[in-house]
Amino acid sequence: MGHGPAVKLGKDKAATYKTRLGVKMFIVYTLVYATFVILNTTNPKVMESIIFGQTAAVIWGFSLIVLALVMAVIYNRLCTNAEEQMNS
Amino acid sequence: MIYTQSPLAIGLFCFFVLFVLGLSFYMSRRTQSAEGYYAAGGNIHWFTNGVAFAGDYLSAASFLGICGMIATAGYDGWMYSIGYLAGWIVALFLVAEPMKRLGKYTFTDALDSKFNSKSIQLMAAISTLLVSVFYLIPQMVGAGVLVQPLLGLPHWVGVCIVGIVVTIIVATAGMASTTYVQFFKGALLLIMSTVVVIAVLFRGLSTTPENNGQPYHDFKTLHADSALVLTEEGYTTVAGLDSELGKAGFVKLEKDGQETIWHLVKADTGYTLEEALFVTKMADGTKLFNGAPAEEGKFFPVGHIKELRMNGEEVTATGAVGPFAYLSALKDSTIVLWGKKYVKQGDKTLTIYYQKPTPGSRVLRPGLKFKVDNATGLQKFNFMSLMLALFCGTAALPHILIRYYTVPSQAAARKSTIVAIAAIGFFYILTLFLGMGAMTNGVINITDNNMSAPLLALSFGVVLFAIISSLAFATVLGTVSGLIVAASGAIAHDLMDNFMGMKMTDRGKVRAGKISAIVIGCIAIYLGIVFEGMNVSFLVGWAFAVAASANLPAILMLLFWSKTTARGVAASILVGLISSLGLILVSPDMWVRYGKLPAEAPVQFNSPALISIPLSFLALVIISMMTQKDVIKGHSAERA
CATH class of the missing domain: 1.20.1730.10 (Sodium/glucose cotransporter)
Incomplete structure (x- = not known):
């Protein structure tokens, strides 16, 4: 039926660790994102308050974008370490 | 334009x-298989x-x-x-x-x-x-x-x-x-x-924006008493307070053979009149821009700051600034946004764009497009549903x-x-x-x-x-x-x-x-x-909602729930597709496209994700539980 990956993949013993780590980090980011959406919905005026010379909405927006990248880099680092240790 | x-x-x-x-022709050698x-x-x-x-x-x-x-x-x-x-x-x-x-x-x-x-x-x-x-x-x-x-x-x-x-x-x-x-x-x-x-x-930032050497149009402000007698000379009233335009908050004036539309703003002693832009759609479908064909160039590009403040002082220009100082100055300034109103005049339809001076701090927080301030439950639901999609x-x-x-x-x-x-x-x-x-x-x-x-x-x-x-x-x-x-x-x-x-x-x-x-x-x-003339972001938002409803529940449950069955996956995709597409087709935005009033639409939200995604998950769980006998031993879904 043509299933399976396009290139041959070796067995990944770190898969379980990576999946659990991914779920945990997903939950953390989702909670932050959900807080942002709920705040905008229930109390949008809070987003107009000034923090570090900017509106809270701008600070939230930048933070969500930067947080995504920081968490992605941390996730990759931990996954790479796990792959090196478990698959060697 | x-x-x-x-x-x-x-x-x-x-x-x-x-x-x-x-x-592509170079790469075609690599695509024989x-x-x-x-x-x-x-x-x-x-x-x-x-x-x-x-x-x-x-x-x-x-x-x-x-x-x-x-x-x-x-x-x-x-x-x-x-x-x-x-x-x-x-x-x-x-x-x-x-x-x-x-x-x-x-x-x-x-x-x-x-x-x-x-x-x-x-x-x-x-x-x-x-x-x-x-x-x-x-x-x-x-x-x-x-x-x-x-x-x-x-x-x-x-x-x-x-x-x-x-x-x-x-x-x-x-x-x-x-x-x-x-x-x-x-x-x-x-x-x-x-x-x-x-x-x-x-x-x-500047209160007089540059545009490749072209001066920015000077949007004028006039003053009138409560009977609409103008203090500035040379203008004749074409459509006043009693006209359809007047009822909508506008007046039409004429000067030197040029007709213009002005937005009425109540002042302490009468009115302030702010210059507006307007598009006239004639009965035969042709359009005039500020009363003239597009080729005459009488319709101006817009976008300016009314009051520019930098470090607590009012200025006319900031000069070069860093990214955070740029946003901070915008937050402290008053920016002119543009509202839109439709006015019917006989067999013509006027679309009037009028100035809406808005504090920068209001522009730099949500609520100008999405209704979140003093919103109804349904409006809040619509916003959350879009963010979920x-x-x-x-x-x-x-x-x-x-x-x-x-x-x-x-x-x-x-x-x-x-x-x-x-x-x-x-x-x-x-x-x-x-x-x-x-x-x-x-x-x-x-x-x-x-x-x-x-x-x-x-x-x-x-x-x-x-x-x-x-x-x-x-x-x-x-x-x-x-x-x-x-x-x-x-x-x-x-x-x-x-x-x-x-x-x-x-x-x-x-x-x-x-x-x-x-x-x-x-x-x-x-x-x-x-689909010429459709907003480019219109269907993309829906594509996200349909994809999220039809595909994501199936992908996630396959990966994380060992009782997922083939029929459960198929049902999840089907329910996600039908519910998201169905809700889109009866949404207020689509009702407008059918030529009906949006308020008459059977559902009063445009983003279906908050309903269709849970439905898709639910369908997968129910059908999978009903078809557990289909699960082949040893073929359980991938676990963490």
């Missing part, structure tokens, strides 16, 4: 098109693939739609950027590596990897086709919008150029050429958008998911997603400055905000405009290529090869893919012409 075609812009456009065509055609041989470097992800993702909706929305509605446009980027977290943490591990050419492969189920193959292929077509239409319409100022050609010619070029790209070299086209386009888009933002910051949609878009099959390993899939997050996140930060730059630099065509980013570039000179417009066109080319590869894979690989069981040789699979690409290309051209 009148645009003058630049030979440089035409030359650059032709260069881009010839470059991608040359690349099915692996080569559908997955670029599975040996693309993770960095190249990551930038290509950005190229795929930063479509006309991102570059044209979001910048245009920020330019006219401020922070609410940027909410799309935040939601779109957050969606990549779902892709990275939950979907990237399993998709690579389970699939081969299409995301249907991954869904069906444990079951070999005809119903999954059929439903997933239909879902891929529908989502791809939803996504294709706005891209093709975006192409038509771009060729008018760029090449001076009508809408349908732009749609045909994109359709033909993209079909050649895909039909010659499939995913290999598409990947490299996306890589170059994604990289160039990031570089050139950065250049424009740096130029915006160097120019700073943006969050969940990315990891369910077929043309994004197939990119995981072009890299050699799971680690490469992960790393390419991180490169994508960095590139896309950086671009979305730039969109805030591009949009706010357009809002305050007097460049917005208020009748079509999609061109705000290219017109902002034009305010710095024709060279930057030529490059940015050509890149915007390349953006459409790249995204459409990816969509056509995804859709052709759904037909040739999922339906013909797997579902119908047609025994094809490797070369036969490639031929089937290429023929499918040509057929889909023709359909895309047709739809792009039919």
Whole structure:
């Protein structure tokens, strides 16, 4: 039926660790994102308050974008370490 | 708005098109096998693939739609950027590596990897086709919008150029050429958008915006007493307080043979009259802009600051500023936004655009487009539903998911997603400055905000405009290529090869893919012409909602719930598709398109995700529980 990956993949013993780590980090980011959406919905005026010379909405927006990248880099680092240790 | 075609812009456009065509013919040597055609041989470097992800993702909706929305509605446009980027977290943490591990050419492969189920193959292929077509239409319409100022050609010619070029790209070299086209386009888009933002910051803010040497139109303010007797001389009232215009809060005046419309603002002793712009739609469908045909150029670009404050003082210009000082000055200033009202005058319809001075702190927080202040429960529901669709949609878009099959390993899939997050996140930060730059630099065509980013570039000179417009066109080319590869894979690989069981040789699979690409290309051209005039971000939001409802629950439950069955997956896709599409078809936005009042629509929200995603999950759980006997021992779903 043509299933399976396009290139041959070796067995990944770190898969379980990576999946659990991914779920945990997903939950953390989702909670932050959900807080942002709920705040905008229930109390949008809070987003107009000034923090570090900017509106809270701008600070939230930048933070969500930067947080995504920081968490992605941390996730990759931990996954790479796990792959090196478990698959060697 | 009148645009003058630049030979440089035409030359650059032709260069881009010839470059991608040359690349496709060069790459066609690598696509003799099915692996080569559908997955670029599975040996693309993770960095190249990551930038290509950005190229795929930063479509006309991102570059044209979001910048245009920020330019006219401020922070609410940027909410799309935040939601779109957050969606990549779902892709990275939950979907990237399993998709690579389970699939081969299409995301249907991954869904069906444990079951070999005809119903999954059929439903997933239909879902891929529908989502791809939803996504294709706005891209093709975006192409038509771009060729008018760029090449001076009508809408349908732009749609045909994109359709033909993209079909050649895909039909010659499939995913290999598409990947490299996306890589170059994604990289160039990031570089050139950065250049424009740096130029915006160097120019700073001013109450008299520059526009490539053209003075900004001086929007006048008049004063009148409560009987509408003007203090300024020379004006005659054509339509006063008792007219239809007056009832809507406007008056029409005449001076030196020129009719103008003014917005009435109550003052302490009478009225202040602010100059407005207006479009007259005649009974025969022709349009006049500020009372004259478009060619006479009497309709002005807009976007200016009324009161500019920097470090607590009122100034007329800031000079060059850093990015945070730029946003801070905007927050403290008063920006003129533009409201829109329709007034019927006999058999003519007037669309009036009037000034709405708004505090910058209000512009830089949500609520100008989305109703969140003093909102009803339904309005809050609509907003949350949209943000959910943006969050969940990315990891369910077929043309994004197939990119995981072009890299050699799971680690490469992960790393390419991180490169994508960095590139896309950086671009979305730039969109805030591009949009706010357009809002305050007097460049917005208020009748079509999609061109705000290219017109902002034009305010710095024709060279930057030529490059940015050509890149915007390349953006459409790249995204459409990816969509056509995804859709052709759904037909040739999922339906013909797997579902119908047609025994094809490797070369036969490639031929089937290429023929499918040509057929889909023709359909895309047709739809792009039919949907002329539609907002480019309109269907993209729906494509996200449909993808998130039909695909994501199936993907996640397959990965994380061991009791998932083949029938459960198929039911989930079916319920997700029907519920999301059904709710869209009876939404207020669609009711307007049917020529009815939005208030009469059976449902009063436009974004279906908050209902259709849970329904899709529910269908999977119920049907899976009912069909547990189908689970073959040892074939339990992949566990953590």
